[in-house]
Amino acid sequence: xxxxxxxxxxxxxxxxxxxxxxxxxxxxxxxxxxxxxxxxxxxxxxxxxxxxxxxxxxxxxxxxxxxxxxxxxxxxxxxxxxxxxxxxxxxxxxxxxxxxxxxxxxxxxxxxxxxxxxxxxxxxxxxxxxxxxxxxxxxxxxxxxxxxxxxxxxxxxxxxxxxxxxxxxxxxxxxxxxxxxxxxxxxxxxxxxxxxxxxxxxxxxxxxxxxxxxxxxxxxxxxxxxxxxxxxxxxxxxxxxxxxxxxxxxxxxxxxxxxxxxxxxxx
Numbered sequence: 001x002x003x004x005x006x007x008x009x010x011x012x013x014x015x016x017x018x019x020x021x022x023x024x025x026x027x028x029x030x031x032x033x034x035x036x037x038x039x040x041x042x043x044x045x046x047x048x049x050x051x052x053x054x055x056x057x058x059x060x061x062x063x064x065x066x067x068x069x070x071x072x073x074x075x076x077x078x079x080x081x082x083x084x085x086x087x088x089x090x091x092x093x094x095x096x097x098x099x100x101x102x103x104x105x106x107x108x109x110x111x112x113x114x115x116x117x118x119x120x121x122x123x124x125x126x127x128x129x130x131x132x133x134x135x136x137x138x139x140x141x142x143x144x145x146x147x148x149x150x151x152x153x154x155x156x157x158x159x160x161x162x163x164x165x166x167x168x169x170x171x172x173x174x175x176x177x178x179x180x181x182x183x184x185x186x187x188x189x190x191x192x193x194x195x196x197x198x199x200x201x202x203x204x205x206x207x208x209x210x211x212x213x214x215x216x217x218x219x220x221x222x223x224x225x226x227x228x229x230x231x232x233x234x235x236x237x238x239x240x241x242x243x244x245x246x247x248x249x250x251x252x253x254x255x256x257x258x259x260x261x262x263x264x265x266x267x
């Protein structure tokens with residue numbers, strides 16, 4: 001199965017409390033199957049910055065799932081319906097911004113690489129809800145965080161698109177469970193009970209993506225998790241089906257624009 005369940009907010013966290021212009025929380029618990037305490041699709045009066053700290057983090061938006069690789073974040077504007085999701089042992093920060101501070105931030109959901117500077121700025125707002133002025137030390141840190149969000153390098157809009165279509169969901173589950181570039185389109189299609197051409201047609205209709213790029217991004221999504229767990233580039237390359245570390249590095253850079261080493265260090 002797709003390795004994610006809805007998030008459970010900490011007991012006393014109130015995302016729309018604007019006592020402080022910016023406040024955040026560590027989110028690491030999930031709503032297990034059959035638990036009625038999930039909030040489902042919802043929208044906030046505040047803007048939400050979701051930062052992946054570890055594991056498989058994403059957002060459910062309408063009929064699709066937005067994946068957030070390690071080292072990335074997503075901005076969700078106020079009023080946009082969504083639901084946070086987490087994989088096993090995953091964690092993230094949710095940082096909420098009062099509406100006046102959202103004026104310079106995107107009006108649609110956007111995913112981007114999170115800089116070390118932005119991470120350190122966001123850290124200052126976790127588990128605190130103290131009011132502050134724009135010209136105070138916290139106000140200046142909030143300004144830095146906003147500037148970092150605005151200038152961050154964006155992920156491609158269709159990156160690792162995950163559909164709720166039953167057949168595509170089954171194929172995505174197979175790729176995520178055992179990411180291996182040696183497995184062909186026909187192999188995945190046969191396991192789903194369709195032909196390779198049918199798989200490509202359904203994928204194009206649902207996501208606008210070709211199978212090769214889509215599968216590569218799902219594999220690299222899992223590769224980022226392995227890299228962040230401390231595996232070497234060579235070990236990750238072998239794990240996801242590349243014959244050499246060089247070939248893996250070329251493919252990784254094609255997807256993310258940086259080498260695996262630069263990705264891990266945040267450069």
